[in-house]
Amino acid sequence: MAEKFYRPxxxxxSCREKFAQEELVRIKCMDAExxxxxxxxxxxxxxxxxxxxxxxxxxxxxRQCKSNKKDELMNKLKEIVTNE
Ligand SMILES: [Zn+2]
Known part of the structure; x- marks a missing residue:
């Protein structure tokens, strides 16, 4: 296996496109948090x-958070992404 050509x-x-991991932001949602x-x-x-x-x-x-608190989720997401 030519390992150097392998990028997970x-x-x-959201768009269901595949990307290299470093181009993505990994989020989790637990108890709608x-x-x-x-x-x-x-x-x-x-x-x-x-x-x-x-x-x-x-x-x-x-859908991921099983929550309909749209504004709350979006504000939190922005905060997470900004602080990353
Ligand atoms: Zn996307």
Whole structure:
């Protein structure tokens, strides 16, 4: 196996495109509370293109968190992404 050609890819849950992991932001949502992935629990990815388009990710975010508190989720996500 030519290992150097192997780059793991992950899927953005919003656009469902595959990206190299470093192009994605890994988020987790536990009990409807968003945070950056901290090593355990279920996580998901957003690509940077989707992150710059609020309308695109709101639905996917609500689905992942099983929450309909759209504004709360979006504000928290922005905070996470800004502090990253
Ligand atoms: Zn995306």
């Amino acid at each position: 890819t992950r899927m953005c849950i 968003l945070s950056l992935f901290n090593g355990f629990g279920r996580s998901f990815y957003f690509c940077k293109i989707c992150l710059s388009d609020e309308k695109k990710i709101t639905k996917a975010l609500m």
